[in-house]
Amino acid sequence: xxxxxxxxxxxxxxxxxxxxxxxxxxxxxxxxxxxxxxxxxxxxxxxxxxxxxxxxxxxxxxxxxxxxxxxxxxxxxxxxxxxxxxxxxxxxxxxxxxxxxxxxxxxxxxx
Amino acid sequence: xxxxxxxxxxxxxxxxxxxxxxxxxxxxxxxxxxxxxxxxxxxxxxxxxxxxxxxxxxxxxxxxxxxxxxxxxxxxxxxxxxxxxxxxxxxxxxxxxxxxxxxxxxxxxxxxxx
Numbered sequence: 001x002x003x004x005x006x007x008x009x010x011x012x013x014x015x016x017x018x019x020x021x022x023x024x025x026x027x028x029x030x031x032x033x034x035x036x037x038x039x040x041x042x043x044x045x046x047x048x049x050x051x052x053x054x055x056x057x058x059x060x061x062x063x064x065x066x067x068x069x070x071x072x073x074x075x076x077x078x079x080x081x082x083x084x085x086x087x088x089x090x091x092x093x094x095x096x097x098x099x100x101x102x103x104x105x106x107x108x109x110x111x
Numbered sequence: 112x113x114x115x116x117x118x119x120x121x122x123x124x125x126x127x128x129x130x131x132x133x134x135x136x137x138x139x140x141x142x143x144x145x146x147x148x149x150x151x152x153x154x155x156x157x158x159x160x161x162x163x164x165x166x167x168x169x170x171x172x173x174x175x176x177x178x179x180x181x182x183x184x185x186x187x188x189x190x191x192x193x194x195x196x197x198x199x200x201x202x203x204x205x206x207x208x209x210x211x212x213x214x215x216x217x218x219x220x221x222x223x224x225x
Binding site for chain 2: 031032034036042043044045046049088092094095096097098099100101102103104
């Protein structure tokens with residue numbers, strides 16, 4: 001059973017702080033990793049993708065991948081109340097390269 | 112450009128009825144995925160279409176579920192003899208770059224089986 005594990009939270013951080021979200025995956029064959037943001041009642045929205053070990057930065061977001069440890073993380077700098085959402089970690093696997101999702105981490109940024 | 116579209120946005124049906132859910136992927140995207148998101152189960156893969164190849168149906172939960180993709184574009188997910196446990200949000204995603212496997216989701220169809 002291929003699994004993606006996330007701390008379900010909830011995680012609360014004050015406005016302007018760094019939010020750190022973590023994820024581990026079980027399938028060593030996974031090549032691509034994604035972070036999606038999902039607001040309540042909405043569909044997942046792609047935030048970041050990462051394919052190689054190391055860090056990838058995009059604006060206030062930094063994704064980190066460590067394939068040896070099977071670990072993916074997302075850092076959100078200068079957190080804003082509008083960042084309050086559920087963050088889903090996903091890894092591609094299987095012959096269809098379908099996404100296996102974690103259960104999500106609920107983030108609340110307090111004004 | 113236009114994103115993935117799905118219809119209907121909401122569907123209420125009675126147990127035992129059949130339902131059809133539609134997905135229109137981003138133009139030019141060759142890969143199309145159906146997922147289901149329900150409370151307590153998270154987001155789970157159902158079926159995958161790539162171009163004109165035979166679909167990967169490995170995620171379908173029962174033989175009451177089927178899907179087709181006509182002309183390599185629009186897809187329809189059909190659930191026969193619906194059960195209350197089929198109540199969920201059904202999400203469609205499409206992808207243009209199979210190497211990078213980046214999937215973009217539609218708004219979903221919220222299905223409620225009474």
